[in-house]
Amino acid sequence: MPIPLSTKEDDDEYASSTTKALLPFDTDYSSTQKPSSRSTVLIISLVLATCIALFAAIAFGFLFFTVPDSSTSSSIASSTSTNIEYSRSLTKLKHPVVLLISSDGFRFGYQYKTDVPSINRLIQNGTEAELGLIPVFPTLTFPNHYSIVTGLYPAYHGIINNYFTDPETGDRFSMASHEPKWWLGEPLWETVVNQGLKASTYFWPGSEVHKGSWNCPKDYCMFYNESVPFEERVDTVLKYFDLPASEIPSFMTLYFEDPDHQGHKVGPDDPQITEAIVEVDKLIGRLILGLEQRGVFEDVNIILLGDHGMVGTCDRKLIFLDDLAKWIEIPKEWVQSYSPLLAIRPPPGYSSKDVVAKMNEGLKSGNVENGQYLTVYLKEELPSRLHYSSSYRIPPIIGLIAEGFKVEQKRSKRQECGGAHGYDNAFFSMRTIFFAHGPRFGRGCKVPSFENIQIYNLVTTILGIQGASNNGSVSFPQGVLLPSH
Ligand SMILES: *[C@@H]1O[C@H](CO)[C@@H](O)[C@H](O)[C@H]1NC(C)=O
Ligand SMILES: *[C@@H]1O[C@H](CO)[C@@H](O)[C@H](O)[C@H]1NC(C)=O
Numbered sequence: 221m222p223i224p225l226s227t228k229e230d231d232d233e234y235a236s237s238t239t240k241a242l243l244p245f246d247t248d249y250s251s252t253q254k255p256s257s258r259s260t261v262l263i264i265s266l267v268l269a270t271c272i273a274l275f276a277a278i279a280f281g282f283l284f285f286t287v288p289d290s291s292t293s294s295s296i297a298s299s300t301s302t303n304i305e306y307s308r309s310l311t312k313l314k315h316p317v318v319l320l321i322s323s324d325g326f327r328f329g330y331q332y333k334t335d336v337p338s339i340n341r342l343i344q345n346g347t348e349a350e351l352g353l354i355p356v357f358p359t360l361t362f363p364n365h366y367s368i369v370t371g372l373y374p375a376y377h378g379i380i381n382n383y384f385t386d387p388e389t390g391d392r393f394s395m396a397s398h399e400p401k402w403w404l405g406e407p408l409w410e411t412v413v414n415q416g417l418k419a420s421t422y423f424w425p426g427s428e429v430h431k432g433s434w435n436c437p438k439d440y441c442m443f444y445n446e447s448v449p450f451e452e453r454v455d456t457v458l459k460y461f462d463l464p465a466s467e468i469p470s471f472m473t474l475y476f477e478d479p480d481h482q483g484h485k486v487g488p489d490d491p492q493i494t495e496a497i498v499e500v501d502k503l504i505g506r507l508i509l510g511l512e513q514r515g516v517f518e519d520v521n522i523i524l525l526g527d528h529g530m531v532g533t534c535d536r537k538l539i540f541l542d543d544l545a546k547w548i549e550i551p552k553e554w555v556q557s558y559s560p561l562l563a564i565r566p567p568p569g570y571s572s573k574d575v576v577a578k579m580n581e582g583l584k585s586g587n588v589e590n591g592q593y594l595t596v597y598l599k600e601e602l603p604s605r606l607h608y609s610s611s612y613r614i615p616p617i618i619g620l621i622a623e624g625f626k627v628e629q630k631r632s633k634r635q636e637c638g639g640a641h642g643y644d645n646a647f648f649s650m651r652t653i654f655f656a657h658g659p660r661f662g663r664g665c666k667v668p669s670f671e672n673i674q675i676y677n678l679v680t681t682i683l684g685i686q687g688a689s690n691n692g693s694v695s696f697p698q699g700v701l702l703p704s705h
C-alpha cells in the first residue's frame with residue numbers, strides 16, 4: 221500500500237493550538253492580509269499589479285477593472301503604457317502543457333534564505349504571487365493539495381483533514397485511502413481526460429483514485445512511494461516530452477516531500493531548511509535543463525507552488541484538554557484531531573453547544589494554562605472566511621489555536637521542538653509560494669496573493685478546456701495570464 225504523504229503532519233505529537241485573537245476581521249477574505257496593513261497591501265497591490273493590469277485592460281477592453289478575486293477587493297488602475305504583452309506562441313509543442321509542481325511545506329520566504337538560481341529563473345522571467353500563495357483552512361497537506369486540483373474548499377471536496385472518521389458510516393479516512401467515495405469534486409486530471417486530453421501524475425494526493433475517465437493509467441500515474449529519489453521523478457516527467465507530440469500529456473503533476481519533511485523536525489529557521497531549499501532548487505535546475513535540452517522550456521507552463529507554510533513549535537506552548545476537567549471532561553475518544561486543528565465530536569446525547577460553552581468558560585477563566593490561546597467554536601460559528609462548516613464530515617466542534625501553540629490531552633514529560641502547520645490560513649507563516657513561468661505568464665510579473673482554490677481555473681484556462689464548477693472566480697485567470705492572441 222502506498223504510504224501517506226508527509227507522514228507526521230498532524231499526528232497528535234504535532235498537536236498544536238489556537239488563539240482567540242486570530243480572526244479579528246471576518247470579511248470573506250482579506251483574511252490573508254493583516255487588517256492593520258490592509259491599506260499598505262492595497263498600495264503594494266496597485267504597484268505590483270501594474271504588469272497584470274496591462275493585459276487585464278486588454279482582456280476587459282477597458283482601463284479600470286476590479287481584481288477578479290473578491291478577496292483582494294482592490295481595484296487596479298492600469299497605467300497608460302502601450303507596451304502590451306501577449307502570450308507567446310509555442311515553438312515546438314503542438315498543444316499547451318501545464319506542469320504543476322508541489323514542494324511540500326515550502327513556506328513563503330524560504331526562497332530568500334539562500335541563493336536559488338533556478339527558482340529565480342522562474343521568478344525573473346515569470347509571474348509570482350508577490351506575498352505568497354494563501355492555503356485553505358485547515359492548512360494541512362491533503363486538504364490543500366486537493367483544493368489546488370479541484371478549486372474547492374475542503375468542505376466541498378470532502379478531504380477535510382489528513383485523517384478523519386465518516387460520522388455516518390464510521391469508516392476511517394487516512395492518507396492511504398483511495399476509494400472514490402472520499403474524494404469529491406473533479407480533480408484536474410479527471411477534467412483533462414474527460415475532455416479527451418492526456419494527463420500524468422507523479423504523485424499528488426487523490427491521483428491514484430479512479431474517477432470519471434481517470435483510471436490512474438500505468439506509466440502515467442505513479443503510486444505514491446516516498447522512497448523514489450526526487451531526481452528520478454524529474455527524469456520521468458522529462459521523458460514524457462520525448463513522446464510523439466500528440467502523446468505528450470497536457471497536464472502533469474510532480475511532487476516533492478521537502479522541505480516539509482525537515483520543517484516538521486527542526487522548524488522553519490534551521491539550517492537544514494536552507495539545505496533542503498538548495499536541493500529543491502537543484503531539482504528545478506535539473507528540470508529546466510532537461511526541458512531546454514528538448515527545446516521546450518519556453519513552451520511549458522510551469523507552476524511551482526507549495527501546499528502550506530510552517531511555524532516553529534517550541535518552548536512548551538501547550539494547552540491540555542485535561543486541564544478543563546473542572547468545567548467539562550473531554551475524553552480522548554471525542555477528539556478527532558488535536559492540533560493544529562482541534563476537532564471534537566461528542567457522542568450522541570451531548571449538546572455540542574453546551575460543550576463549546578463550557579470549554580470556552582474554562583479557557584477564558586484564567587485558570588487554564590495558555591487557555592487564552594485556544595478558542596472553541598461550533599463549526600457553523602467559525603468565521604465564514606474559513607469556509608469550514610458545510611460538510612457532514614467536519615466534526616461539530618472546532619478549536620482555533622494560536623500560531624505555534626499545540627493542544628494535547630494531558631501533561632507529559634515529553635519535550636519537543638519542531639515545526640507545524642494546519643493553523644488559520646490568515647497567519648503569514650502558513651503562506652506558501654506561487655511561481656509560474658511559460659508562454660501564458662508575463663515575464664517579471666507580480667500579482668497580489670490569492671487563495672489556492674483559484675488555480676483550478678487558471679489551469680483549465682491555459683489548456684482551453686471547460687472546468688467543473690468550483691470555488692475559484694471565473695475571471696481570476698484574466699488577471700494573471702497573458703491574453704492569448
Ligand atoms: C529570460 O528570458 C530571456 C528571453 O528568453 C533570456 O534571454 C534570459 O536569459 C532569461 N532570464 C533568466 C534569468 O533566465
Ligand atoms: C519504492 O521505491 C523504491 C526506490 O525506487 C523501490 O526500491 C521500492 O521497491 C518501491 N516500493 C514499491 C512498493 O514499489
Ligand SMILES: *[C@@H]1O[C@H](CO)[C@@H](O)[C@H](O)[C@H]1NC(C)=O
Pocket residue numbers: 372373376607689690691
Ligand atoms: C463552492 O463550490 C461548490 C461547488 O460548485 C458549491 O456548492 C459551493 O456553494 C461553493 N461554496 C462557496 C463558499 O463558494
Ligand SMILES: [Zn+2]
Pocket residue numbers: 226324325360361362480527528
Ligand atoms: Zn504539506
